[in-house]
Structures are given as C-alpha cells and as structure tokens.
Amino acid sequence: MKSDAVIYIIGAGISGLIAAYELEMAGYSPIILESSDEVGGRVRTDKFKDYLLDRGFQVLLTAYPEAQRYLDYEALKLKKFSPGAIILKPGNSFIIHDPLRNPLKLINMVFSGVGTFLDKIKIFSLTKSLEKKSIEEIFQEPSQTTLQFLKDYGFSDKIIDNFFKPFFSGIFLENELNTSSRMFKFVFKMFAMGHAAIPENGMQQIAEQLKNKLTKSQIIFNSPVKKIEGTTLYLSSGGEIQADRIIVATKPDKLIPQLSGQFKAGRKVINIYYSIFHSFVAQPMIALVTDPQFLINNLVFMTDISKAYSQNTKALLSVSIVKPVESIEKLEKMVAIELEALTKIKAEYFEHIKTYLIEEALPQVEDFACTLSPTNTKVLDGVYLAGDFLLNGSINAAMTAGRKAAEAVILSLQPTY
Ligand SMILES: Cc1cc2nc3c(=O)[nH]c(=O)nc-3n(C[C@H](O)[C@H](O)[C@H](O)COP(=O)(O)OP(=O)(O)OC[C@H]3O[C@@H](n4cnc5c(N)ncnc54)[C@H](O)[C@@H]3O)c2cc1C
The missing domain is CATH 3.90.660.20 (Protoporphyrinogen oxidase, mitochondrial; domain 2)
Incomplete structure (x- = not known):
C-alpha cells in the first residue's frame, strides 16, 4: 500500500502524538481523533x-x-527539582539531600532520623548496581512487590516508612508499594541518572512540542470515537469512517468489544x-x-x-x-x-x-515491561494498540508504545513481493 494509506490514530496523548510523528517520518499523513479539546491526554x-x-x-x-x-x-x-526531599512532620521538618545519588555524602545526624547507617550503604550499592544495568535488563528481572524487594535487599523498616513509602507512593499512586520491583528499579535508576x-x-508543553513537530498529520479535536469494528470507526457524533489502519492510543476496552473487561481500572x-x-x-x-x-x-x-x-x-x-x-x-x-x-x-x-x-x-499493569515487539501491538486485522497501559505508567512508556505501534503499521503496509 502506498503512503496515501488512510491511518487513524485515536487519542492525542503522548503515545498518539509519537505514533503520528513516526508515521510522518515514514511518509504517511495520519489523522488523529481526539475526544477532548487539546493535545496531551494525561499531560494537560x-x-x-x-x-x-x-x-x-x-x-x-x-x-x-x-x-x-x-x-x-x-x-x-x-x-x-533539587534532588532529595523534605520530610515534613508536625514541628520537625528536615531535608534529605540527594538520597538516591549521593547517599554517602548525607550528614549522619540528619540521615539517622530517616534510616540507619546500613541503609546508606545499601542505597549506595543499589545505585551502583542499577547504574550498570540497562533498562532492558531491569525489566527482565523477576518481579516482586517493591516492598518485598526493599525488605529482601535489607533496608530497615525505618527507611522504608520514612522515605521509600512516601516517596514512591507519590509516584506509583498506591500506598503499599505493591507495584512491581521492576518499576521501582527503573524509576530509581532514572532519578539517579538525571533530574526530575x-x-x-x-507539563502540557511536552505534548505541545510533540504536536508542533507534526507537519502532515491532522488532529481533529472534540471527536470521541464510540466503537471500532474491523477497521471501521464509529464516532460518538454519529459518523462512520473506514480506515486502512487504526492505532488506538488510549485504553481500548470500551472501544473494541472483543477487549471488553480485559483491563483493570487505573x-x-x-x-x-x-x-x-x-x-x-x-x-x-x-x-x-x-x-x-x-x-x-x-x-x-x-x-x-x-x-x-x-x-x-x-x-x-x-x-x-x-x-x-x-x-x-x-x-x-x-x-x-x-x-x-x-x-x-x-x-x-x-x-x-x-x-x-x-x-x-x-494504568494497573500486570506485567511491567519497557518495550514490546511491534507485532504485539496488533489486536485485530488492521488495528494496533499504543499507550502506557501496554508497558508501565510513564511518559517514557507512552512514547515507546506509540513508536512500536507506528512501526507495526508501517511494516504492515510494506509491499510483499
Ligand atoms: C496525576 C498523574 C501523575 C503522573 N505522574 C507521572 C510522572 O511523574 N512521570 C511520568 O513519566 N508519568 C507520569 N504520569 C503518567 C503519564 O502522564 C502517562 O503515562 C502518559 O501521559 C500516558 O500517555 P498516553 O498517550 O498513553 O495516554 P493518555 O494521556 O491517556 O492519552 C489518551 C488520549 O486519548 C483520548 N481519548 C480517550 N478515549 C478516546 C476516544 N474514545 N476517542 C477519542 N479520543 C479518546 C484522551 O482524551 C487522551 O487525550 C502521571 C499521570 C498522571 C495523571
């Protein structure tokens, strides 16, 4: 099929915008249908x-x-952000400077309120071991809960309660640290290697920048899609569109009847x-x-x-x-x-x-991953998935998933001799 293939992307979040960009790079001019009035999805x-x-x-x-x-x-x-965190307690607040990067530089007195000396050594060794591992290696490691991982690694209850729980609860958006240790190690590595x-x-500037990179795509706002059957899109407004390929860059269970009930609530x-x-x-x-x-x-x-x-x-x-x-x-x-x-x-x-x-x-992800093969984004003939829910809840994952879905579509449109 030529580059005039009719490709629709549902959702102008980070994942949909990356999919559109990759399709443009391969010579296509996709159309994005977005239910809201601007780009960004969850980054608004x-x-x-x-x-x-x-x-x-x-x-x-x-x-x-x-x-x-x-x-x-x-x-x-x-x-x-400055690395580290302020621990706020009634009548007693203190700063822990850069705990994930320079734990050995922490002033003993200050840190002892949060953890033990052994915790400092453990953070240092974890940082060093994660620096050496690639993200792919991290996501191939066995998965256990973050809490169990921290305990097995030998961290004290003190540092778990005073630092890891509040810090990572705010990232994982759950309080028990039940999220996979793979995600913990990935996020820990990202904090240790860069900045927040x-x-x-x-934050929406991120999506706006991605939108501004698009030169051949069309984005149609206020256009919720109701259902997808085969490669036919049914719009909530009543219209019907026939596509050659569709990328669903949002949780697809409400759109594709075959996937109903397959995804947990976020x-x-x-x-x-x-x-x-x-x-x-x-x-x-x-x-x-x-x-x-x-x-x-x-x-x-x-x-x-x-x-x-x-x-x-x-x-x-x-x-x-x-x-x-x-x-x-x-x-x-x-x-x-x-x-x-x-x-x-x-x-x-x-x-x-x-x-x-x-x-x-x-998203509540069952099997935390950092990447997937383009072919695994295909759910039906002509229909592909993108979105963080495929990998893990992060901007990084949304971008990977968008690219992989685009790659799958591009591959599917290659002439076969
Ligand atoms: C409060 C909060 C904190 C977060 N913290 C971080 C963080 O610190 N760091 C980090 O990396 N990530 C964080 N994330 C996660 C990150 O924002 C997401 O992983 C990422 O934005 C997901 O992008 P996406 O394109 O996969 O999905 P979405 O952003 O959900 O995009 C889906 C798009 O599809 C549209 N859409 C949905 N249904 C339809 C339909 N039927 N028809 C047409 N359009 C439709 C939606 O309007 C939306 O624009 C956070 C998210 C939230 C909400």
Missing part, C-alpha cells in the same frame, strides 16, 4: 485564574531515554492547589508527609520550581493525596487543617484554587 495544564495548574502533579525524568530521543529539553525550558523537571510553562490521585503569600518550603524540592495519620502524601510549591506557574505575587502549592478518600467535598478544608498542623501556618491562609480528582491517573 489548565490556565486558571492567575495560575498554571497541571492536571495532577507529575514530572519529567530527564534521564528517560525516549524523552531524550523526542524532546528538545532546551526549548521546553526545563526547570529542575517540569517545563517552565507547565490508579487514582487527588490533587489540590492552594495559593499562599509565601512558600514555606522556599526551594525547588518535593516535601513528603510520612506520618500515616495525614491524608497528604506530598506537596510541592510549583512556583519554587517555575515562577511562571503564578502570574501574581502569590505562591502556588500543589498537594497530592493518594489515600482513599470518601468524598472530595470539603476536602480542601481538611487538607488546609493538615497543612496548619504540619507548618503552624493558619489553615485560612491557604486559599483553595482548584481540586482535581483523577480517576485513571496510572
């Missing part, structure tokens, strides 16, 4: 009042190999934004709340990372909650009271800006 930033609000706190890890391949970091004006960062003007997170006169953190660092009686998992002053997140003189605070919450009604008040307990700053000073409840923040 709202301009609200005077603020930039990412739809859920998230970061780009600069060591992601796929991000290095596709993104122009300089143009994104990445703003980096956000684009100066919000992991949730609640993200509450407040403004306040000054940052009580006053440095570009994440703060972790380790005490289990608090709802708050972590908080970040977005304006400490990038000033552009606030167009007024106030600081913008992002608070993430991973624990199950019965209702989000009045949650912002309860969380402001927790903030008061942690910082002694009166709850009323935290002005609520917006709350996001993100139901499908991360």
Whole structure:
C-alpha cells in the first residue's frame, strides 16, 4: 500500500502524538481523533485564574531515554527539582539531600532520623548496581512487590516508612508499594541518572512540542470515537469512517468489544492547589508527609520550581493525596487543617484554587515491561494498540508504545513481493 494509506490514530496523548510523528517520518499523513479539546491526554495544564495548574502533579525524568530521543529539553525550558526531599512532620521538618545519588555524602545526624547507617550503604550499592544495568535488563528481572524487594535487599523498616513509602507512593499512586520491583528499579535508576523537571510553562508543553513537530498529520479535536469494528470507526457524533489502519492510543476496552473487561481500572490521585503569600518550603524540592495519620502524601510549591506557574505575587502549592478518600467535598478544608498542623501556618491562609480528582491517573499493569515487539501491538486485522497501559505508567512508556505501534503499521503496509 502506498503512503496515501488512510491511518487513524485515536487519542492525542503522548503515545498518539509519537505514533503520528513516526508515521510522518515514514511518509504517511495520519489523522488523529481526539475526544477532548487539546493535545496531551494525561499531560494537560489548565490556565486558571492567575495560575498554571497541571492536571495532577507529575514530572519529567530527564534521564528517560525516549524523552531524550523526542524532546528538545532546551526549548521546553526545563526547570529542575533539587534532588532529595523534605520530610515534613508536625514541628520537625528536615531535608534529605540527594538520597538516591549521593547517599554517602548525607550528614549522619540528619540521615539517622530517616534510616540507619546500613541503609546508606545499601542505597549506595543499589545505585551502583542499577547504574550498570540497562533498562532492558531491569525489566527482565523477576518481579516482586517493591516492598518485598526493599525488605529482601535489607533496608530497615525505618527507611522504608520514612522515605521509600512516601516517596514512591507519590509516584506509583498506591500506598503499599505493591507495584512491581521492576518499576521501582527503573524509576530509581532514572532519578539517579538525571533530574526530575517540569517545563517552565507547565507539563502540557511536552505534548505541545510533540504536536508542533507534526507537519502532515491532522488532529481533529472534540471527536470521541464510540466503537471500532474491523477497521471501521464509529464516532460518538454519529459518523462512520473506514480506515486502512487504526492505532488506538488510549485504553481500548470500551472501544473494541472483543477487549471488553480485559483491563483493570487505573490508579487514582487527588490533587489540590492552594495559593499562599509565601512558600514555606522556599526551594525547588518535593516535601513528603510520612506520618500515616495525614491524608497528604506530598506537596510541592510549583512556583519554587517555575515562577511562571503564578502570574501574581502569590505562591502556588500543589498537594497530592493518594489515600482513599470518601468524598472530595470539603476536602480542601481538611487538607488546609493538615497543612496548619504540619507548618503552624493558619489553615485560612491557604486559599483553595482548584481540586482535581483523577480517576485513571496510572494504568494497573500486570506485567511491567519497557518495550514490546511491534507485532504485539496488533489486536485485530488492521488495528494496533499504543499507550502506557501496554508497558508501565510513564511518559517514557507512552512514547515507546506509540513508536512500536507506528512501526507495526508501517511494516504492515510494506509491499510483499
Ligand atoms: C496525576 C498523574 C501523575 C503522573 N505522574 C507521572 C510522572 O511523574 N512521570 C511520568 O513519566 N508519568 C507520569 N504520569 C503518567 C503519564 O502522564 C502517562 O503515562 C502518559 O501521559 C500516558 O500517555 P498516553 O498517550 O498513553 O495516554 P493518555 O494521556 O491517556 O492519552 C489518551 C488520549 O486519548 C483520548 N481519548 C480517550 N478515549 C478516546 C476516544 N474514545 N476517542 C477519542 N479520543 C479518546 C484522551 O482524551 C487522551 O487525550 C502521571 C499521570 C498522571 C495523571
């Protein structure tokens, strides 16, 4: 088939945009159908009042190999987090500097509040061993829960409770560290090899940059697809489209009747934004709340990372909650009271800006992987899957999956002699 093959991509998230880019590189002009009004999918930033609000706190890890391949970091004006974390406890907060990279440089006194001397040695040896392993090797290792891995590796309960649980709960969006040790090692390696960062003007800039790389693709917004049968697309608006190839760059179970019930519900997170006169953190660092009686998992002053997140003189605070919450009604008040307990700053000073409840923040993956063969993206004749749910919940995985689906489509359109 020639390069005029009619290729539709469903979803203009990171995965769909990468699939479109790869198809363009091979000479095709795909059409993306996107149900919402902009690109980005789960990487969206709202301009609200005077603020930039990412739809859920998230970061780009600069060591992601796929991000290095596709993104122009300089143009994104990445703003980096300082490595490490602030441990926030009522009346007692302290910083752990760069625990994943320079554990031996940690000041004994400070670190002993978080872990033991042996923990420091263990972090050092884990960092060194993961530096030597490729990402592919990491994902081929046996999978166990992260918690079990940490215990088997010999980490103390102290460091697990004081650092690993709060830090990685905020990344995995679950509190028990049940997520695969493969994902833990991958993320640990990425933190050790690079930085956590956000684009100066919000996470959606990542998707916008990918969109701007597209020159031959068409993106049709506000176009939800209802169903796919064979290579026919049925639009929610009533239309019907015949395609030569389709890439479904979103969870496909609701679109393809044959896949119904095959995917678990995703992991949730609640993200509450407040403004306040000054940052009580006053440095570009994440703060972790380790005490289990608090709802708050972590908080970040977005304006400490990038000033552009606030167009007024106030600081913008992002608070993430991973624990199950019965209702989000009045949650912002309860969380402001927790903030008061942690910082002694009166709850009323935290002005609520917006709350996001993100139901499908991360996919629940059975078999964590970092890559797949293009042929494994095929689900039906002419229909291919892309999206983080195929591999693991990360921007890196969404990019890999998008490329692999495009490769499969390109291969399927090669003339056979
Ligand atoms: C709160 C939160 C925190 C995160 N933290 C991090 C982090 O720190 N680091 C990291 O690397 N990753 C993080 N992630 C994960 C990362 O954002 C995702 O892995 C990635 O964005 C997934 O991209 P995707 O293209 O696979 O899917 P999506 O972004 O979900 O894109 C799917 C697209 O398809 C569209 N769509 C869906 N159904 C239809 C339909 N029927 N018709 C047409 N269009 C449709 C959607 O509107 C969407 O635009 C986080 C995610 C969230 C939400």
